[in-house]
Amino acid sequence: MYFYIVENNEFLLKDNLANFSELKFVSEIPNSNYYFIYDTEGLSFIKDSNYPKEVLHVDFLTGTLGWRMKRANHETNIKKALGKSDKQLLIFDSTAGLLTDSLIFLSLGHKVIAVEQSKILYSLLKDAISRAEKKIPVLKNLMLINDNSVNVYKSISEDFDAIYIDPMFPKSKKYTKKPGKIESIKKILELENLKDDTESLIEIFLNSNYKKIILKSPLKHRNIYSNINYQVFGKTTRFDIFL
Numbered sequence: 001m002y003f004y005i006v007e008n009n010e011f012l013l014k015d016n017l018a019n020f021s022e023l024k025f026v027s028e029i030p031n032s033n034y035y036f037i038y039d040t041e042g043l044s045f046i047k048d049s050n051y052p053k054e055v056l057h058v059d060f061l062t063g064t065l066g067w068r069m070k071r072a073n074h075e076t077n078i079k080k081a082l083g084k085s086d087k088q089l090l091i092f093d094s095t096a097g098l099l100t101d102s103l104i105f106l107s108l109g110h111k112v113i114a115v116e117q118s119k120i121l122y123s124l125l126k127d128a129i130s131r132a133e134k135k136i137p138v139l140k141n142l143m144l145i146n147d148n149s150v151n152v153y154k155s156i157s158e159d160f161d162a163i164y165i166d167p168m169f170p171k172s173k174k175y176t177k178k179p180g181k182i183e184s185i186k187k188i189l190e191l192e193n194l195k196d197d198t199e200s201l202i203e204i205f206l207n208s209n210y211k212k213i214i215l216k217s218p219l220k221h222r223n224i225y226s227n228i229n230y231q232v233f234g235k236t237t238r239f240d241i242f243l
Helices: 063-070 076-082 100-107 119-132 137-141 149-155 180-191 198-206
Strands: 003-007 023-026 034-039 042-047 054-057 090-093 111-116 142-146 162-165 213-218 230-233 237-242
Touching: 042 119, 042 180, 054 180, 063 100, 076 100, 076 230, 076 237, 090 100, 100 111, 100 137, 100 162, 111 119, 111 149, 119 142, 119 180, 137 142, 149 198, 162 198, 198 213
Parallel strands: 003 023, 003 034, 090 111, 090 162, 111 142, 162 213
Antiparallel strands: 034 042, 042 054, 213 237, 230 237
């Protein structure tokens, strides 16, 4: 299967794209169910096999995420999960996704190494970072890597203060008619033949030499692990902390 990218802007930063083995640059929308498009808003990934077409675009400057970043000090649950510290923490985000919580970590003054296995998501994130880095100075404290997070963790000699794991939540029956970005991410992982092997991932990190692991879960999700040291509860989610 080929991926295409439609260039509508001469300032396309090709260095932001992951290393796709099959990627073609074209000047017109291709006869394909999946393709990238680069326009004045930046890079987007299009799935148009069904009507209406699905568009996944990442923007750190607007919307809910931009608002949360400006109010990072009000993110009390995340702050409690990180714990009190007078120093800048180094956090390993093993499941970058759309970087939602990593950007909060950055806004709180910490450094983050985030890993995303999807080449599509990585490319969208890198483009979003390049568009936002002049207006969001804390992005200089972010390193984004496209790879398997366990491989990266084992290859890096950094002494991380926390490992962050944010699995994709089970689909709620209440929202089956509103797929949103989480369902789009799931479809992208399927498209790239990437497994959501969260339980194995958690087990590997729990058996590593860690200082702290922060596992984000739905509020009512059953406790699978008996060695949780403490929990932080929000309205819809909770953080399970392992020390």
